Amino acid sequence: MTAVTLKDVAERAGVSIKTVSNVVRDAPRVSEATRERVMRAVRELGYRPNPSARRLRTGRSGLIGLAVPELTTPYFAELAHRVRAEAAELGFTVLIEETLGDATEELRLATGIGASLLDGVILSPLRVAPDELAPVADEFPLVLLGERGYERGEVVADHVLIDSVAAARDATAHLIGLGRTRIAAIGVDHKTSETSRQRLQGFQLALHQAGLTYDPRLAPLVKEFNRPNGLLAMRTLTSLPAAERPDAVFCFNDMLAIGAQRALYEAGLRIPEDVAVVGVDGSQAGLYSTPSLTSVIPDMAAIASLAVKCLAARIRSKEPLPFEVHLAPYWLDVRESTEGVRRPVRM
Structure with a gap:
């Protein structure tokens, strides 16, 4: 099969190649109507950005990681589904890994599986200690999910959770x-x-x-x-x-x-x-x-949305951002x- 190109998407959407590129890169100053038309063409044609070419142009691959304890658990299966959908809306592709609750594996995946591949990681850790993740979050875009303790008010990375x-x-x-x-x-x-x-x-x-x-x-x-x-x-x-x-x-x-x-x-x-x-x-x-x-x-939709948008903001920011804890609703x-x-x- 011939790979779908930006030109193919542009022709389907009735816009210029540059406009398609701006939408795929999530560049500002693209109207919502145009963005929706381009993304519809992207989905219909099955267009996928070339990570190697994209990294050469922007310094980013467009790939993010999601690391969860077990994909066989319904909660994490639904989370992965929702994160993938949210990431696609922002032009990211998600690589999903399971840690099986192993601290060494959690720490390895938190670094981006060799950060040359991934732009950032969403991690749901069970065993790795927060102080072990602090140096990682200082150097690499990282968002944590799930319950963590912050008794001393120390937030070591962006975190999305329920109370x-x-x-x-x-x-x-x-x-x-x-x-x-x-x-x-x-x-x-x-x-x-x-x-x-x-x-x-x-x-x-x-x-x-x-x-x-x-x-x-x-x-x-x-x-x-x-x-x-x-x-x-x-x-x-x-x-x-x-x-x-x-x-x-x-x-x-x-x-x-x-x-x-x-x-x-x-x-x-x-x-x-x-x-x-x-x-x-x-x-x-x-x-x-x-x-x-x-x-x-x-609220799984809120958790996925907060996590992906928080990670995207950190990936795209040219300046260091303060770490934040985001509480999602529950009922x-x-x-x-x-x-x-x-x-x-x-x-």
Whole structure:
């Protein structure tokens, strides 16, 4: 197949080659109508900029990286989908990598896989420490996703996240509002990741505000945030004497919650009559589970948009920009696993 050229795009859009070049480079002073017409032609023809030629002209390749722990997790799969779409609108192509939660791999990918290839990286780290990323962010465009601690007010890179402490508190408060008093937490991990730490903090805060006591026996450790570990953790909880079992559970993500729901089914316990269940992520799997899963839903569109635009601004700026933390919205979607009312899936 013959490669599509700028000239081909210009002819399809009815504009000059220079106009197409300006749109692809996201240059200013191009009308929105012209930009839309050119981008439509780009999509229809499948035009892809030549990274080598582009780097020679501009010093940039037009390639950015997205590094996430696991592409098999629905949350990160959706994130990758949305980041790719947002990046395409700004003229970037995304290379996607999984780190599998390995600190060495996270640090390697944060540098741009040999920064000669990538213009910048969006990284969702699990294990690498913030102080290890600080020197990288000073020299290379980097945006972080997910929960990180900034207790001393030190922001080491641009960061996009939701308030996980508040989200966990709200989810737990919802369970308390249903009259549940023995609430378990599934997601306390062996390695004390920042995600686990902050969601546990929000869980404990809601209990304290309601005058309830945190019981470590109702927070079994998990190795990973996946369905098998949710299943095993809930089996531990259902094996407790009847009077000590939980009447509700807050799971730190939807995959843990779906595993927990399976264990409750195996134990002959009803959801939510015997045990109410809440997750985090708002995954499609939770929406279509039986019963449908009440979940904290991060605004994925906002997270992807903020991350890509923040990275693009850093890539294109000729001057150093101050690092910023950007909070994305979230909301609690109450479904059958706590509400108990059977209803059709809301599309």
